Amino acid sequence: MSDKMKKEARVLGQRLLTDGIYDLWLETPIAMDAQPGQFVGVYPAGKATLLPRPISICEVDREKSAIRLVYRVVGTGTAEFALYQEDDYMMILGPLGNGFPLSAVAGKRAVVMGGGIGIPPLLETAKRLSLLQDKDRPLEISAVLGYRDSDTFLADEFKESAGVYVSSEDGSVGTMGNVIDALSEQKVPCDVIFACGPMPMLRGIKKYAMESGIKAYLSLEERMACGVGACLGCVCRTSRVDEHSHVKNARICTDGPVFDADDLDM
Amino acid sequence: MNTAVEIAGISFKNPVMTASGTFGSGMEYSDFVDLNRLGAVVTKGVANVPWEGNPVPRVAEVYGGMLNAIGLQNPGVDVFAGRDLKFLENFDTRVIVNVCGKTVEDYLEVVERLSDEKRVDMLEINVSCPNVKEGAIAFGQKADALFNITKEIKKKARQPVIMKLSPNVTSIAEMAKAAEAAGADAISLINTITGMKIDIYKRKFVLANRTGGMSGPAIKPIAVRMVYEASHAVSIPVIGMGGIANAEDAIEFIMAGATAIAVGAMNFHNPYATVEVIEGIERFMSEQHIENISDIRAVL
Numbered sequence: 001m002s003d004k005m006k007k008e009a010r011v012l013g014q015r016l017l018t019d020g021i022y023d024l025w026l027e028t029p030i031a032m033d034a035q036p037g038q039f040v041g042v043y044p045a046g047k048a049t050l051l052p053r054p055i056s057i058c059e060v061d062r063e064k065s066a067i068r069l070v071y072r073v074v075g076t077g078t079a080e081f082a083l084y085q086e087d088d089y090m091m092i093l094g095p096l097g098n099g100f101p102l103s104a105v106a107g108k109r110a111v112v113m114g115g116g117i118g119i120p121p122l123l124e125t126a127k128r129l130s131l132l133q134d135k136d137r138p139l140e141i142s143a144v145l146g147y148r149d150s151d152t153f154l155a156d157e158f159k160e161s162a163g164v165y166v167s168s169e170d171g172s173v174g175t176m177g178n179v180i181d182a183l184s185e186q187k188v189p190c191d192v193i194f195a196c197g198p199m200p201m202l203r204g205i206k207k208y209a210m211e212s213g214i215k216a217y218l219s220l221e222e223r224m225a226c227g228v229g230a231c232l233g234c235v236c237r238t239s240r241v242d243e244h245s246h247v248k249n250a251r252i253c254t255d256g257p258v259f260d261a262d263d264l265d266m
Numbered sequence: 267m268n269t270a271v272e273i274a275g276i277s278f279k280n281p282v283m284t285a286s287g288t289f290g291s292g293m294e295y296s297d298f299v300d301l302n303r304l305g306a307v308v309t310k311g312v313a314n315v316p317w318e319g320n321p322v323p324r325v326a327e328v329y330g331g332m333l334n335a336i337g338l339q340n341p342g343v344d345v346f347a348g349r350d351l352k353f354l355e356n357f358d359t360r361v362i363v364n365v366c367g368k369t370v371e372d373y374l375e376v377v378e379r380l381s382d383e384k385r386v387d388m389l390e391i392n393v394s395c396p397n398v399k400e401g402a403i404a405f406g407q408k409a410d411a412l413f414n415i416t417k418e419i420k421k422k423a424r425q426p427v428i429m430k431l432s433p434n435v436t437s438i439a440e441m442a443k444a445a446e447a448a449g450a451d452a453i454s455l456i457n458t459i460t461g462m463k464i465d466i467y468k469r470k471f472v473l474a475n476r477t478g479g480m481s482g483p484a485i486k487p488i489a490v491r492m493v494y495e496a497s498h499a500v501s502i503p504v505i506g507m508g509g510i511a512n513a514e515d516a517i518e519f520i521m522a523g524a525t526a527i528a529v530g531a532m533n534f535h536n537p538y539a540t541v542e543v544i545e546g547i548e549r550f551m552s553e554q555h556i557e558n559i560s561d562i563r564a565v566l
Binding site: 003004005006043047048049050051052093222223224225226227228229230231232233234235236244245246247248249254 | 287288289290294295297298310316317318319322323324325326327329330331332334336339341342345482483531532533534535536537538
């Protein structure tokens with residue numbers, strides 16, 4: 001695994017992507033090693049805050065040594081992040097977590113599935129999958145993206161690397177319903193799923209994958225403190241005794257955030 | 267300049283330790299700091315058998331600090347000895363193992379299991395975790411219960427014993443005296459302060475455990491006061507902790523009476539904090555022309 005560091009990162013630019021969701025580029029050496037599905041811990045500058053906010057890496061630009069974070073404002077920390085502008089500095093910790101196992105899709109029909117603010121880390125994932133060569137290449141790459149309504153943020157950006165399928169809760173665009181509804185209705189070719197999104201969606205994907213004999217890798221989220229595996233704050237229940245903890249708990253920040261769905265007790 | 271300190275006949279290269287539960291067994295933070303620089307690594311609490319800990323959410327941020335209710339998840343003493351202690355063999359630092367249990371027998375089993383482990387320099391007995399229902403804090407909130415468990419552990423322990431005290435008591439001096447009277451070689455304080463956070467929009471407790479232990483810079487004045495009171499009540503060494511973020515904070519605890527100090531929740535904010543505290547103490551001593559760290563201990 002790559003070396004973790006806590007370092008200042010320069011803001012290259014930030015814009016409001018859509019209602020409450022921001023699109024931030026940071027210049028940081030963390031970009032050089034960052035893998036799709038990994039995340040960074042972003043520290044608010046306010047003296048009353050202590051903990052880094054885990055935010056997934058949406059895109060990596062190695063040439064510019066930059067990472068892109070697309071995040072929703074949910075509290076005081078992220079509200080502060082939204083104020084940062086070009087040439088400001090932010091303190092970040094990373095790269096954290098394991099990332100998606102790209103080798104699992106060699107020769108297979110790969111589907112990245114994202115729901116809402118779980119969509120961003122799948123953009124870099126789809127991009128990297130499309131760059132794999134020869135025997136590492138997936139047979140096909142599809143992106144199934146679930147939204148609330150017709151505000152399909154980031155969807156166009158997937159088109160360069162994947163076939164894009166959309167679902168919306170209100171039916172205003174794509175399949176009415178969730179990502180699994182879209183997968184079935186639009187007959188998306190699928191052998192392996194990489195997914196990130198809200199817990200009910202991930203539970204649904206695990207169930208669907210089991211019933212259909214499909215392999216699924218799920219990226220989980222939990223309240224975190226250290227981000228590096230020391231505090232045991234962000235654990236998930238596992239189906240078997242975990243190798244590190246020796247109980248049925250695994251650390252999302254270091255053993256995850258991406259887990260084989262078979263290994264999770266959801 | 268001499269930053270070395272001594273506790274129960276064991277020498278430490280400097281007074282800076284890690285607070286149990288915030289640093290694992292050092293493995294995770296060895297990506298950030300050279301463990302050889304530390305006075306001691308104090309490990310995450312270990313029990314006789316693996317513990318699953320509490321449901322999530324286990325952590326929450328609060329103003330100037332955090333709440334945790336991990337519930338002492340640990341892999342059990344056998345895995346700990348075979349893996350964590352083995353890892354620590356690679357470093358020139360003292361190792362203090364934090365021991366937890368639900369019954370006196372649980373504690374004694376761990377203490378006896380560790381008695382032949384060469385890598386264990388000292389034991390820290392956790393009788394102050396507020397997040398587990400049985401054991402732990404039940405032994406740490408009444409002076410007679412603390413006296414009894416300390417006495418039992420001292421009978422079996424081969425390594426010097428530190429009793430880690432809870433701040434959730436009426437008189438910390440009385441608790442410190444009970445530990446000393448039962449033969450404790452040192453005391454450490456404070457463990458976390460019991461707190462609660464409510465999500466007013468969901469009308470729910472933020473932590474699954476409802477309550478959690480508060481740590482972080484906001485609790486420092488309480489910790490300094492308790493270290494002052496405890497260290498003036500006993501003659502055994504005191505290891506001070508609670509919200510230490512930098513060298514100035516550490517020196518405050520030393521002046522209040524602590525022989526050594528520990529960095530806890532601030533490791534989460536700054537993974538380099540331990541070594542920065544050591545360097546800051548050295549800078550302070552050099553600027554203030556202090557020859558021995560003991561020259562500034564308990565100066566009030």
